[in-house]
Amino acid sequence: MIKKSEASQKAITMRSSFRILLFFLIFSFVSTHEFHPLDPLTPNELIQVQTLIKISHQNVSFHYVGLDEPKKPEVLSWLSNHQLNNKIPHRLAFVIARIDSKTHEIFVDLSDNLVVSDKVYNGHGYPLLTFEEQTAANELPLTYAPFIASVEKRGLKLSEVICSSFTIGWYGGKRTKRVLKVMCYYIDGAVNFYMRPIEGITATVDLDEMNITGYHDRLMVPVPKADGTDYRESTQDPPFDTRLKGMTVFQPDGPSFTIDGHSVRWANWEFHLAFDMRAGPVISLASIYDPEKDERRRVMYRGYLSELFVPYMDLTEEWYYRTFLDAGEFGIGLCANPLKPLRDCPENAVFMDGYFTMQDGKPAKISKVFCLFERYAGDILWRHTEPALPGDTITEVRQETSLVVRMVSTVGNYDYIIDWEFKQTGTIKVTIGLSGLLAIKGSVYTHKDQIREEIYGTLLAENTLGVHHDHFLSFHLDLDVDGDANSFIKTNLEPVHVNKKDIPRKSYWRAVNQMAKTESDAKIKLGLGASEFLVVNPNKKTKVGNYIGYRLIPGSVSSPLLSEDDFEQIRGGFTKYNLWVTPYNKSEKWAGGLIVDQGHGDDTLAIWSSRNRKIENKDIVLWYTLGFHHVPHQEDFPVMPTLSGGFELRPANFFEHNPVLKVKVPKQVKWPNCTK
Numbered sequence: 196m197i198k199k200s201e202a203s204q205k206a207i208t209m210r211s212s213f214r215i216l217l218f219f220l221i222f223s224f225v226s227t228h229e230f231h232p233l234d235p236l237t238p239n240e241l242i243q244v245q246t247l248i249k250i251s252h253q254n255v256s257f258h259y260v261g262l263d264e265p266k267k268p269e270v271l272s273w274l275s276n277h278q279l280n281n282k283i284p285h286r287l288a289f290v291i292a293r294i295d296s297k298t299h300e301i302f303v304d305l306s307d308n309l310v311v312s313d314k315v316y317n318g319h320g321y322p323l324l325t326f327e328e329q330t331a332a333n334e335l336p337l338t339y340a341p342f343i344a345s346v347e348k349r350g351l352k353l354s355e356v357i358c359s360s361f362t363i364g365w366y367g368g369k370r371t372k373r374v375l376k377v378m379c380y381y382i383d384g385a386v387n388f389y390m391r392p393i394e395g396i397t398a399t400v401d402l403d404e405m406n407i408t409g410y411h412d413r414l415m416v417p418v419p420k421a422d423g424t425d426y427r428e429s430t431q432d433p434p435f436d437t438r439l440k441g442m443t444v445f446q447p448d449g450p451s452f453t454i455d456g457h458s459v460r461w462a463n464w465e466f467h468l469a470f471d472m473r474a475g476p477v478i479s480l481a482s483i484y485d486p487e488k489d490e491r492r493r494v495m496y497r498g499y500l501s502e503l504f505v506p507y508m509d510l511t512e513e514w515y516y517r518t519f520l521d522a523g524e525f526g527i528g529l530c531a532n533p534l535k536p537l538r539d540c541p542e543n544a545v546f547m548d549g550y551f552t553m554q555d556g557k558p559a560k561i562s563k564v565f566c567l568f569e570r571y572a573g574d575i576l577w578r579h580t581e582p583a584l585p586g587d588t589i590t591e592v593r594q595e596t597s598l599v600v601r602m603v604s605t606v607g608n609y610d611y612i613i614d615w616e617f618k619q620t621g622t623i624k625v626t627i628g629l630s631g632l633l634a635i636k637g638s639v640y641t642h643k644d645q646i647r648e649e650i651y652g653t654l655l656a657e658n659t660l661g662v663h664h665d666h667f668l669s670f671h672l673d674l675d676v677d678g679d680a681n682s683f684i685k686t687n688l689e690p691v692h693v694n695k696k697d698i699p700r701k702s703y704w705r706a707v708n709q710m711a712k713t714e715s716d717a718k719i720k721l722g723l724g725a726s727e728f729l730v731v732n733p734n735k736k737t738k739v740g741n742y743i744g745y746r747l748i749p750g751s752v753s754s755p756l757l758s759e760d761d762f763e764q765i766r767g768g769f770t771k772y773n774l775w776v777t778p779y780n781k782s783e784k785w786a787g788g789l790i791v792d793q794g795h796g797d798d799t800l801a802i803w804s805s806r807n808r809k810i811e812n813k814d815i816v817l818w819y820t821l822g823f824h825h826v827p828h829q830e831d832f833p834v835m836p837t838l839s840g841g842f843e844l845r846p847a848n849f850f851e852h853n854p855v856l857k858v859k860v861p862k863q864v865k866w867p868n869c870t871k
């Protein structure tokens with residue numbers, strides 16, 4: 196939410212590199228560079244988008260610009276023919292802009308250099324916020340007389356106040372203006388200002404007018420002390436814990452993967468990796484080479500984090516509205532950080548940059564937005580020891596190495612570590628790490644024994660409450676298992692009670708497959724029984740007759756605890772089930788809806804899916820929501836050690852047998868200049 200320094204840092208990068216280029220770039224659209232049809236928009240293309248839109252609109256603010264991907268058959272046909280004929284489908288951009296206080300959805304054809312369509316959005320809600328408008332909103336209280344009086348009344352120094360913007364959700368009203376709430380914090384020698392809220396004040400900012408239109412100073416609460424809030428190494432007092440010795444990953448022959456544009460090849464995997472300002476990393480066209488069939492087999496057409504719902508559980512005036520949809524309101528990609536070599540990613544990592552559009556339409560770069568690295572963490576790929584045979588004991592062990600694609604997004608106080616990990620076994624493992632700073636509420640309490648009321652959280656330090664909240668991450672997983680036409684199977688493990696004369700057992704379980712016919716068959720709440728979930732290709736079987744498939748192995752099970760008719764739960768309606776399956780539809784991308792800030796939840800996965808369309812033997816999309824209920828604990832203060840969760844997509848009768856049987860142990864690395 197506060198992104199002041201980064202917005203201006205990104206802006207500065209832009210100024211130095213792109214303005215100079217602007218002139219000749221406009222005349223160099225017909226580029227000879229070979230694109231992949233799913234490549235994200237280049238800085239040149241982003242400038243082209245800005246130029247084309249500015250021809251018909253003088254005063255535009257750009258809230259989202261991204262690739263409008265070609266239709267799936269066009270991409271697939273390009274993929275199978277591009278060696279022969281390099282023509283890629285038309286490059287199109289999709290833009291969400293604010294023009295004269297209206298939201299526009301604009302499509303631009305970059306290949307023909309024209310605006311294809313420009314339509315005013317008349318539905319509920321507003322687009323992604325820009326850094327620039329958040330920065331402007333955050334500065335308003337500092338010159339607003341009632342706020343200055345509130346600061347003085349509390350005996351605080353105005354020069355030490357910093358403010359942050361919060362989207363306001365929707366609570367049943369009809370049409371509201373485009374507003375934010377701004378909440379302020381006290382720095383005064385601290386850097387971890389999120390631990391030091393100036394509680395009791397609510398300022399409402401009208402973003403179109405860019406002024407404060409509502410203000411309420413309701414109660415005085417002490418600002419939590421700065422002591423113990425700093426997380427920087429340079430300010431910690433000794434003793435330090437120095438017990439660990441150094442370690443590194445050393446690949447003298449370089450990494451085993453190659454990156455060609457945005458296409459990545461590693462071991463048996465091949466996939467396309469793009470950056471999107473809303474979703475962050477987008478994995479496309481993941482396929483795996485099957486040596487037995489001597490062919491590259493399709494696994495996943497597209498995978499990305501579609502929405503991230505973070506409702507807080509505090510009902511007071513200053514807090515009740517905090518029910519964020521981070522992807523659609525703040526942008527997971529937009530909030531991504533340049534990764535720090537040797538800290539965010541290991542020594543053997545390779546980095547990639549990403550580009551997004553600033554409010555004025557100019558492109559900006561996030562350098563090192565992704566890192567890719569091979570992970571060897573001492574794990575075992577498979578093994579067996581066989582002592583029972585005559586002669587020597589057989590021990591066969593293979594070590595596990597995988598490929599990780601990482602991005603870190605800092606959405607205001609929280610840091611989300613997003614890892615897509617590819618394994619030689621055919622598994623794709625997604626891990627989300629939560630770190631960063633809790634959203635803290637100032638409190639009068641300094642000890643738990645004083646508390647006689649509902650405080651909606653945990654007292655973490657004196658005057659410092661960590662408010663209860665959830666994180667629900669909804670993933671769009673368009674699996675194309677060996678082709679487009681797939682089906683979803685729920686395998687229920689059913690207990691069977693028996694009473695047999697000749698067998699002493701009383702029970703066992705059996706696996707019963709249910710093939711989902713329509714969307715309602717595939718709406719699943721996890722944790723209610725033992726089941727397995729598969730996406731299969733019902734048109735293809737293994738030699739022994741099993742459907743070729745991939746299995747979803749869910750992570751920690753968390754389901755929403757809010758009432759179904761509560762407004763934030765309507766907006767976050769995609770969390771009602773942990774699993775959904777929809778027929779592929781290019782426009783159904785964002786589980787919380789396309790335009791979600793102050794939206795009414797009328798464009799969510801829950802709404803699309805209520806049509807109960809057919810999903811059997813069709814191109815289908817699996818939606819999985821990973822949830823965390825977060826009751827803060829004292830260890831989360833002043834910065835939270837990473838808490839991780841995730842899920843796996845694992846081959847299930849996809850291969851004829853163990854696909855890593857013939858993986859050879861890599862050659863042992865010789866350390867240079869080392870005598871041992």
Ligand SMILES: *[C@@H]1O[C@H](CO)[C@@H](O)[C@H](O)[C@H]1NC(C)=O
Pocket residue numbers: 254293294295296403404
């Ligand atoms: C541009 O539009 C914003 C609102 O969308 C308005 O506040 C501003 O005055 C406009 N600027 C110009 C130069 O028209």
Ligand SMILES: *[C@@H]1O[C@H](CO)[C@@H](O)[C@H](O)[C@H]1NC(C)=O
Pocket residue numbers: 404406407408409
């Ligand atoms: C906000 O700005 C608008 C237009 O500039 C003005 O009409 C309105 O009175 C302002 N509101 C406040 C509270 O200053």
Ligand SMILES: *[C@@H]1O[C@H](CO)[C@@H](O)[C@H](O)[C@H]1NC(C)=O
Pocket residue numbers: 780781782783803
């Ligand atoms: C695709 O999804 C959108 C939004 O749910 C819907 O309006 C449209 O009719 C769908 N298209 C098809 C072909 O089902």
Ligand SMILES: [Cu+2]
Pocket residue numbers: 629664665666825
């Ligand atoms: Cu949390």
